[in-house]
Amino acid sequence: MPVKKVKGGYKYGKTGKTYSKKKDAVQQGKAIHMSKARQRGR
Known part of the structure; x- marks a missing residue:
């Protein structure tokens, strides 16, 4: 999912925390991606 500009900052995806930077x-997106990869055993 791309990072989206929203009122108050940026979000990774549709839900979740809004970041000012x-x-x-982007860092949150990378963490989510790595977490999913670990769950799949990679």
Whole structure:
């Protein structure tokens, strides 16, 4: 999912925390991606 500009900052996806910095939202996206990869055993 892409990082989206919303009122008050940026979000990764449709729900979740709003970050004031785009860099922080991108970092959250990477963490979610890695978490899903670990669950699949990669």
